[in-house]
Amino acid sequence: MNYNWNWHIFFEPNPTGSGTYLDMLVSGLWLTIKTALLAWIIALIFGTVIGILRSLPSKTASWIGFAYVEFFRNMPLLVQLFLWFFVLPELLPRAAGLWLKQLPNAPFWTAAIGVGLFMSARVAVQLAAGIASLPRGQKQAATALGLTLTQGYRYVLLPMAFRIIMPPLTSEFLNTVKNTSVAITIGLIELTGQARAMQEFSFQVFEAFTAATVMYLAINIIVVTGMRFLERSLAIPGYITGK
Amino acid sequence: MIEISHVNKWYGPTFQVLKDCTTSVAKGEVVVVCGPSGSGKSTLIKCVNALEPFQEGQIILDGIKVNDPKTDLPKLRARVGMVFQHFELFPHLRIIDNLCLAQEKVLGRSHEEAVAKGNKLLERVGLTVHANKYPAELSGGQQQRVAIARALAMDPIAMLFDEPTSALDPEMISEVLDVMVDLAHEGMTMMVVTHEMGFASKVAHRVIFMDKGEIVEDAQKTDFFGSPRSERAQKFLSKILSH
Numbered sequence: 001m002n003y004n005w006n007w008h009i010f011f012e013p014n015p016t017g018s019g020t021y022l023d024m025l026v027s028g029l030w031l032t033i034k035t036a037l038l039a040w041i042i043a044l045i046f047g048t049v050i051g052i053l054r055s056l057p058s059k060t061a062s063w064i065g066f067a068y069v070e071f072f073r074n075m076p077l078l079v080q081l082f083l084w085f086f087v088l089p090e091l092l093p094r095a096a097g098l099w100l101k102q103l104p105n106a107p108f109w110t111a112a113i114g115v116g117l118f119m120s121a122r123v124a125v126q127l128a129a130g131i132a133s134l135p136r137g138q139k140q141a142a143t144a145l146g147l148t149l150t151q152g153y154r155y156v157l158l159p160m161a162f163r164i165i166m167p168p169l170t171s172e173f174l175n176t177v178k179n180t181s182v183a184i185t186i187g188l189i190e191l192t193g194q195a196r197a198m199q200e201f202s203f204q205v206f207e208a209f210t211a212a213t214v215m216y217l218a219i220n221i222i223v224v225t226g227m228r229f230l231e232r233s234l235a236i237p238g239y240i241t242g243k
Numbered sequence: 244m245i246e247i248s249h250v251n252k253w254y255g256p257t258f259q260v261l262k263d264c265t266t267s268v269a270k271g272e273v274v275v276v277c278g279p280s281g282s283g284k285s286t287l288i289k290c291v292n293a294l295e296p297f298q299e300g301q302i303i304l305d306g307i308k309v310n311d312p313k314t315d316l317p318k319l320r321a322r323v324g325m326v327f328q329h330f331e332l333f334p335h336l337r338i339i340d341n342l343c344l345a346q347e348k349v350l351g352r353s354h355e356e357a358v359a360k361g362n363k364l365l366e367r368v369g370l371t372v373h374a375n376k377y378p379a380e381l382s383g384g385q386q387q388r389v390a391i392a393r394a395l396a397m398d399p400i401a402m403l404f405d406e407p408t409s410a411l412d413p414e415m416i417s418e419v420l421d422v423m424v425d426l427a428h429e430g431m432t433m434m435v436v437t438h439e440m441g442f443a444s445k446v447a448h449r450v451i452f453m454d455k456g457e458i459v460e461d462a463q464k465t466d467f468f469g470s471p472r473s474e475r476a477q478k479f480l481s482k483i484l485s486h
Contacts, residue, residue: 135329135331137327137328137329137331138331138333140289140294140327140331141325141327141331141332141333142333143294143317143320144292144294144320144323144324144325144327145320145321145325145344145345145349145393145394145397146317146318146319146320146321146322146345146349146350146397147317147344147345147348147349148317151348151349155333155344155348156333156344159335160333160334160335163335236334236335236377236379237376237377237379237380238376238377238378238379238380239334239335239377239379
């Protein structure tokens with residue numbers, strides 16, 4: 001294989017005129033971080049609501065939770081992004097569809113919301129499992145003290161359930177970061193997109209993707225460290241899973 | 244104070260857990276409910292504060308019908324203290340915060356008021372030094388005393404105990420029973436599911452014996468221990484008093 005290694009490529013100007021190749025990658029990195037953070041916030045909010053619905057005794061509530069989760073987790077993420085990006089505008093009334101297509105940053109919003117909803121189904125399942133793992137008496141004790149259902153969840157069940165599911169939630173946060181790379185297919189030039197652009201401009205495919213790999217790794221090391229710190233600061237003295 | 248009349252409860256279409264249960268607890272009265280496991284005694288006292296729904300009959304608590312859809316259940320439950328077999332303290336809250344949560348969120352007391360009340364009750368159950376610990380750092384007996392204090396913090400008009408000593412190591416039972424005996428002597432209205440016949444003979448006014456969902460015997464304490472009328476109660480007593 002005749003491959004000309006050139007690690008100095010990062011400091012050479014890129015043909016788009018936006019600075020060096022490194023600048024290109026860094027701008028992709030920021031976009032990845034922004035997309036992942038927004039997606040994770042959406043996943044947490046929707047996942048919490050749906051997770052709670054799944055844990056309620058009401059048949060309607062748990063059916064809604066069930067339908068939501070099965071819809072979002074049984075379709076490939078790629079297909080979901082295509083649906084939101086290409087199909088949804090066509091299904092809407094003409095004016096609304098047009099407005100949606102002309103939205104500035106449409107790939108960014110679609111990616112963040114699409115990945116967020118996809119991940120929310122997974123957060124929901126874990127939260128429901130976390131709530132189910134609490135002793136039945138906890139809810140009864142909250143109820144017996146006169147707390148309403150909402151207060152019982154807010155002050156008693158959720159604080160414990162979230163502590164219990166912290167380790168799998170860390171994995172889901174990591175998956176959220178990695179899944180944003182699928183957004184390249186709807187034209188979001190995030191980290192993977194910039195690495196590919198760099199490869200096409202410079203033909204230095206190995207350098208480009210090595211750099212992207214290192215950057216993904218760096219984000220996720222930060223995520224893992226941050227979540228571990230959070231987990232430790234929320235640990236409960238004497239409690240078994242809190243050690 | 245507590246009027247239970249003709250209560251029937253089924254789990255599913257066929258299994259009847261409570262069969263035409265009728266009894267009452269007067270103000271200041273201590274009633275012990277005993278019987279073999281699976282006889283429905285826990286279910287019966289959980290019906291009193293509507294932790295368990297029932298299909299037929301009615302329960303009236305301090306003049307308020309428990310199974311009336313219009314009854315504000317959280318408000319009603321806040322007035323009845325309940326102590327569970329497995330303590331059910333909230334593991335993520337310090338002992339003092341366990342005592343304050345419902346005082347603040349349900350009764351609307353200020354934090355200072357709630358803490359003052361909580362400290363007074365912790366002193367009463369002899370656990371002042373543990374106020375800032377977490378439940379998992381306390382022994383079972385200590386946790387159950389906290390649970391009693393937590394219920395008392397709500398200034399209840401009656402207390403329900405669901406096998407409060409069944410999950411305790413033998414050496415911790417008396418510290419919990421001592422607190423309950425004091426309460427009884429102060430004139431608290433109490434309904435106690437327990438196998439502690441020593442407690443029953445010391446402070447109970449009446450003893451209810453249940454078997455297979457029925458109230459088989461509902462008698463003054465002296466009558467119950469002196470000459471139980473039913474054969475089932477005689478058998479039960481001979482079994483638990485033989486050692």
